[in-house]
Amino acid sequence: MTSSLAEFSEQARAYLFSQVGDCFTNTSRGPGRCLVCTGPTGIAEVQLCGQCSRQRAEFGVGLADLVVPLAYVRGWMTPQHQSEHLVRRYKSPVQPSRWCAELLQFMIHAASAIHGPCIAAAAGSWWQVMTIVPSATRLGADHPVVGLAQQVFEHGNNVDRVLLTPTEHIASTDRHPRRDMFTLSPEVAARVRGRHVLVIDDTYVSGSRSQSAALTLKTAGAQRVTVLCVARWLSYRWDDHWRLIESVLAPYDALIRPVGSGPCLAPR
Structure with missing residues (x-):
C-alpha cells in the first residue's frame, strides 16, 4: 500500500467511524455466518444460510462468484435504527437525503480503494465491467x-x-432469483462475454435481484460476477437475525476486510 493510500485509509477510517461507527458494524464470515451473504446460518457448523443454500442447489455456478456486503443493517427495529434510516433515506423517492447518499457513496469509495486488491484476489481477477442492480421504477442513470x-x-x-x-x-414479490428478471441487449451481451463483471447494489436482503443480475450476466457469457453492496439487511423480526445483530457490537471499521477476516493485509 502506497503512503498516499495508507494516509487516505486512516483518514477514511476516522471519518466513517465518526459518521457511521455508532450505527453500522462490519460484516464477516465464519462459524454461524453464511459464506455467501454473511447472514446467519443458525448452526455454527453450517456454512450457508437457508436461502443461499436453496439458491445454490437450483442455480449452481450461474450465481455470483463472490458477494461482498460491507456492513450490517438493523432492520425493522422500533424505533427505526439509524442504519435502516441511512439505506432508506438515501434513495427515498419523496425526499432523498443527500447526506445519507454521500455517506454510502464514501463507504463504497473507501472500501474499493482500500480493499480493491483483496476483493479482486478473492474473486480471482480484477473486474473489467461494472453494472448496477436496476429498479423497477427508476431506470438507468436516475437510480x-x-x-x-x-x-x-x-x-x-x-x-x-x-x-x-x-x-x-422485476415486480415479483417471491424474493427468489430469476433468470428472466433482467435482459441484455446484444451489444451489451458482447461487452460482458468472457469478462469479470462487478455488480453494485445498495442492500442485500434475499439476494433475489443481485443474483438475478448474476444469472443474466452468466447466461450472456460473463466469466465471473462479483456483487459489491453497502449493506446486508438483518431483521429483528427473525430470531436468528436478532441473535446475530446482538452479537455484533464493534463499530464500523473501514480497515476491516469485507472478504476474509481481520485488518487489510496489504503492505503499508
Whole structure:
C-alpha cells in the first residue's frame, strides 16, 4: 500500500467511524455466518444460510462468484435504527437525503480503494465491467445506486460500464432469483462475454435481484460476477437475525476486510 493510500485509509477510517461507527458494524464470515451473504446460518457448523443454500442447489455456478456486503443493517427495529434510516433515506423517492447518499457513496469509495486488491484476489481477477442492480421504477442513470457505482475506485484499471434492462418479472414479490428478471441487449451481451463483471447494489436482503443480475450476466457469457453492496439487511423480526445483530457490537471499521477476516493485509 502506497503512503498516499495508507494516509487516505486512516483518514477514511476516522471519518466513517465518526459518521457511521455508532450505527453500522462490519460484516464477516465464519462459524454461524453464511459464506455467501454473511447472514446467519443458525448452526455454527453450517456454512450457508437457508436461502443461499436453496439458491445454490437450483442455480449452481450461474450465481455470483463472490458477494461482498460491507456492513450490517438493523432492520425493522422500533424505533427505526439509524442504519435502516441511512439505506432508506438515501434513495427515498419523496425526499432523498443527500447526506445519507454521500455517506454510502464514501463507504463504497473507501472500501474499493482500500480493499480493491483483496476483493479482486478473492474473486480471482480484477473486474473489467461494472453494472448496477436496476429498479423497477427508476431506470438507468436516475437510480441513486448509480451514484454508488460512480464512487468505485478502479485502481487505474479501464472498466467498461453497462446497464441491465429490467423485465416485467422485476415486480415479483417471491424474493427468489430469476433468470428472466433482467435482459441484455446484444451489444451489451458482447461487452460482458468472457469478462469479470462487478455488480453494485445498495442492500442485500434475499439476494433475489443481485443474483438475478448474476444469472443474466452468466447466461450472456460473463466469466465471473462479483456483487459489491453497502449493506446486508438483518431483521429483528427473525430470531436468528436478532441473535446475530446482538452479537455484533464493534463499530464500523473501514480497515476491516469485507472478504476474509481481520485488518487489510496489504503492505503499508
